[in-house]
Amino acid sequence: MRLHLRSSIATHLALGTIGWLALAFLLLPLIVVIGVSFTETPYLKFPPQGFTLKWYAQFFHDTSYMDAFWLSVVLATSATLLALLLGIPAGLVVMRRSFPGRQSIAAIFLSPLILPMIVIGVALLQFATVAGFARSFFALLVGHVVVVMPYVMRTTMASLHSFDLSIEEAAQDLGATSAETFFLVTLPQIKPGVVAGGLFAFITSWINVEVSIFHSRQEFLTLPVKLFNYVQFNIDPLIAAASAVTIYFAVLAVIVLDMMIGLEKATSRS
Amino acid sequence: MRIGRLETFLLLGGPVLFLGVFFLVPFAMMALASMQSDDGTLTSSHYVKLATDGYYWSVLLLTFEIGAGVSLLTFLLGYPLAYYLTFHVSSPALRRIIYIILVTPLFTSTIVRAFGWIVMLGRAGLVNQWLRGLGLISQPLDLIYTQTSIVVSLAYTMLPLMVLAVGSVLQNMNRSLLEAARDLGANSLTTFLKITFPLSLPGVVAGSLIVFTLSVSAYVTPSIMSGGRHLVMSMLIYQQYMVLFDFNFGAALSILLLVMTLLLITAYVLVLERSGRTTAAP
Amino acid sequence: MSDLISIDKLVKRYGSVVALGGVSLNIRRGEFLSILGPSGCGKTTLLRAIAGFVEPTSGEIRIDGQLMNDVPPNRRPVNTVFQNYALFPHMTVAENVAFGPRRAGMARGEITRRIAEVLLAVGMDGYGDRYPRALSGGQQQRIALARALINQPQVLLLDEPLGALDLKLRKRMQLELKRLHQDFALTFVYVTHDQEEALAMSDRIAVMKQGEIVQFDNGQEIYRNPASRYVADFIGEANLIDCVLDGGSGVRLAHGSLVLPYSCSGSDAATLMVRPEDIHLGDAPGDAAIVVVPATVRNKTFIGQGWRLVIALDTGHVISAQPPASAAIEQLIPGDRVTAWWPSERGRLLTR
Numbered sequence: 001m002r003l004h005l006r007s008s009i010a011t012h013l014a015l016g017t018i019g020w021l022a023l024a025f026l027l028l029p030l031i032v033v034i035g036v037s038f039t040e041t042p043y044l045k046f047p048p049q050g051f052t053l054k055w056y057a058q059f060f061h062d063t064s065y066m067d068a069f070w071l072s073v074v075l076a077t078s079a080t081l082l083a084l085l086l087g088i089p090a091g092l093v094v095m096r097r098s099f100p101g102r103q104s105i106a107a108i109f110l111s112p113l114i115l116p117m118i119v120i121g122v123a124l125l126q127f128a129t130v131a132g133f134a135r136s137f138f139a140l141l142v143g144h145v146v147v148v149m150p151y152v153m154r155t156t157m158a159s160l161h162s163f164d165l166s167i168e169e170a171a172q173d174l175g176a177t178s179a180e181t182f183f184l185v186t187l188p189q190i191k192p193g194v195v196a197g198g199l200f201a202f203i204t205s206w207i208n209v210e211v212s213i214f215h216s217r218q219e220f221l222t223l224p225v226k227l228f229n230y231v232q233f234n235i236d237p238l239i240a241a242a243s244a245v246t247i248y249f250a251v252l253a254v255i256v257l258d259m260m261i262g263l264e265k266a267t268s269r270s
Numbered sequence: 271m272r273i274g275r276l277e278t279f280l281l282l283g284g285p286v287l288f289l290g291v292f293f294l295v296p297f298a299m300m301a302l303a304s305m306q307s308d309d310g311t312l313t314s315s316h317y318v319k320l321a322t323d324g325y326y327w328s329v330l331l332l333t334f335e336i337g338a339g340v341s342l343l344t345f346l347l348g349y350p351l352a353y354y355l356t357f358h359v360s361s362p363a364l365r366r367i368i369y370i371i372l373v374t375p376l377f378t379s380t381i382v383r384a385f386g387w388i389v390m391l392g393r394a395g396l397v398n399q400w401l402r403g404l405g406l407i408s409q410p411l412d413l414i415y416t417q418t419s420i421v422v423s424l425a426y427t428m429l430p431l432m433v434l435a436v437g438s439v440l441q442n443m444n445r446s447l448l449e450a451a452r453d454l455g456a457n458s459l460t461t462f463l464k465i466t467f468p469l470s471l472p473g474v475v476a477g478s479l480i481v482f483t484l485s486v487s488a489y490v491t492p493s494i495m496s497g498g499r500h501l502v503m504s505m506l507i508y509q510q511y512m513v514l515f516d517f518n519f520g521a522a523l524s525i526l527l528l529v530m531t532l533l534l535i536t537a538y539v540l541v542l543e544r545s546g547r548t549t550a551a552p
Numbered sequence: 553m554s555d556l557i558s559i560d561k562l563v564k565r566y567g568s569v570v571a572l573g574g575v576s577l578n579i580r581r582g583e584f585l586s587i588l589g590p591s592g593c594g595k596t597t598l599l600r601a602i603a604g605f606v607e608p609t610s611g612e613i614r615i616d617g618q619l620m621n622d623v624p625p626n627r628r629p630v631n632t633v634f635q636n637y638a639l640f641p642h643m644t645v646a647e648n649v650a651f652g653p654r655r656a657g658m659a660r661g662e663i664t665r666r667i668a669e670v671l672l673a674v675g676m677d678g679y680g681d682r683y684p685r686a687l688s689g690g691q692q693q694r695i696a697l698a699r700a701l702i703n704q705p706q707v708l709l710l711d712e713p714l715g716a717l718d719l720k721l722r723k724r725m726q727l728e729l730k731r732l733h734q735d736f737a738l739t740f741v742y743v744t745h746d747q748e749e750a751l752a753m754s755d756r757i758a759v760m761k762q763g764e765i766v767q768f769d770n771g772q773e774i775y776r777n778p779a780s781r782y783v784a785d786f787i788g789e790a791n792l793i794d795c796v797l798d799g800g801s802g803v804r805l806a807h808g809s810l811v812l813p814y815s816c817s818g819s820d821a822a823t824l825m826v827r828p829e830d831i832h833l834g835d836a837p838g839d840a841a842i843v844v845v846p847a848t849v850r851n852k853t854f855i856g857q858g859w860r861l862v863i864a865l866d867t868g869h870v871i872s873a874q875p876p877a878s879a880a881i882e883q884l885i886p887g888d889r890v891t892a893w894w895p896s897e898r899g900r901l902l903t904r
Contacts, residue, residue, distance in 0.1 A: 012358055019354035022347045023371050029386025036389060044389055046396045086288055089281035097278050116487030116531055118504045119524045122511050127296035142292045169605055170638035172625040175655035188642045207379035209490050224379040231385050243382040250377035254370055263369035267434050
């Protein structure tokens, strides 16, 4: 959607410069971390000296890192599944049926998106302590679901927003029950939105620190929390390798999201 | 698809129950705790302490200063980038690349992003290594553990959000308004100052509020980049819960942060509604 | 009794808005019925009530004697052709058409056979593997038809299906629909705002106004004997000339002294309706059963099959005339004096 204004070359160059500086700014820390993860020196060096994968090898052989890695994966997967089970019906009902308090319920369901995550974390800590399940997988899971469900609900609602209802009526007219209509006609149509929501949910859980730190124990850490603990004491290429792995994950997720529904569409608020 | 009463009940029941138990109840509990003393009696002492002890005001002030600094920095960097992306990038391939660069950092953990800044600015970090290697300094500079470093690394985290918020408004702007301005004799700069920028303000406000709200409640980045020398609200809350085990005072602090956030959001919604009437929609 | 659908005092209210104000209608088996009216008159609401998408506030709908009020759309023996076709975008043409039979549990082989049959009937054989987005509007429309017809419903409901098509295509599809109606021996309930379309295709027409049926009859009757000014104006072209009572029950044109050979009783004002094609210009035959009024030509437009003239009667009324073409008509120019006349039985006196 290019505007065909004949801006002067100077404007174009100036904007381009700032633009690309900003983009370089965005890439710099990530590139540095990835670069440092290949250095042969036992301390951080950029540009890296030599090239080695030994830090990655160490990372993948380190039991505590691998435990944290798999915990994060399992947690993110479970949280996403639960978020889908809760978020899709919620989005569906809010968009399709008007009932008293609909706006308020929608606002409350979506509020974790904008509320301070740390406050959500401590509130849950308090509740879990009283209820007796603090520092357990269940507490982690519950906290993550609260935080990531809005992403699923939001994209589901966006998909349903511009939805042509007459195809659902057509399905019913042709003899489909409500359930058949949903699975055969509605769901295929909102699938891109649901998938995007699921992806956002997964990533949000995968990278989360602010809720996880309140429910972790020494032997029971997610990967981001483990990194958070270590970074405060020493920084070495091993942590760089661990961090780099998460960056590769992020790039993969971004590319998958872009291929599925396009980043521009996924991040637009219209 | 007619969603009858029964279906509404069944579909909404799960989410309502779940969030009710694991979201609303904990908040209610926290609100209650903020008004309780250790033995369970009701008291307003925590809030009184907050209101009267200057120390907490200073923490709040620092938190807000940082938030404002981050909003400003992301605006200065982000608006030009959003404008550039919307109006000066026509190749779809290039657009995709830019979006990938924008979104990838958002998909990495804040700790990884903060680590990147430590690697660059830390005492044993790269900038210091270079400067020492070049013989320009003999002792490592304290680049991190300053308020500026907190602002810069938070701005790094928030920049994509500002760009997306502003970019979204610029994308959907009614092009014919801009063309009309040119048709009536305005040059590029005038068109921008008098038409484009004012019309993009809702996006700027939205972006600034999102950035400010998230900055004010951020924990990981300030915690890492402050080195313990600066304290923001979220760090204070963490301390109360995990170091001092004072759940009640921590709750009061949390409620304070929560209320501030809600006020900001309300302000955002009001501004949005008001500007919605003056924005020329296509 | 060959009433397939009987609708009894159907009312639908949305808050304080009355969409249907007590509609009663009997639809005969095998007929082609049109529900005609301008937008907002309730015709679509009525159709959707038969389909089951609108829950009546009160009143009954029976199909083949069975009460349908509590029966959901997916269990009614009707199928709908939607205004925007509503084809499932993520399914091929064949999958779209197979949808209904699949829900009914029909065997695969039987479904395949029927799909081929019905696609042939609508002229879309061979299109089974295409997706709706690859089809033109007219083609999508035929698929929507096929998708409904394959279920052999007792009633086919059509909601302004030809609205989005251009004129030529519309006329062609009208013929196709008539043919399908006959070939499949179905009952069609057809909603439209196009009176020409309704007249061309229907056995009977229900004319609606603001939630009520104001006339229900075959096309010729409605055209010749409209029940009210509204119907006269809506169907075909009509000149509506105000008249006043002339003592007793006689009637004359307002502002004039001409007494008309019509009688009316029980109302103070009446309107005379005459269709432009019934108005002749020129020397009137010496027949008692005609109405003669002197007039002046205002303007003249060539419309292909003849001329349309706007004339001002000496009484002040301005009307349209579309007389049979002749050399004399061709030579008329604005300002000329003419004699307008029409057979009195071609005029209708309307009191509503």
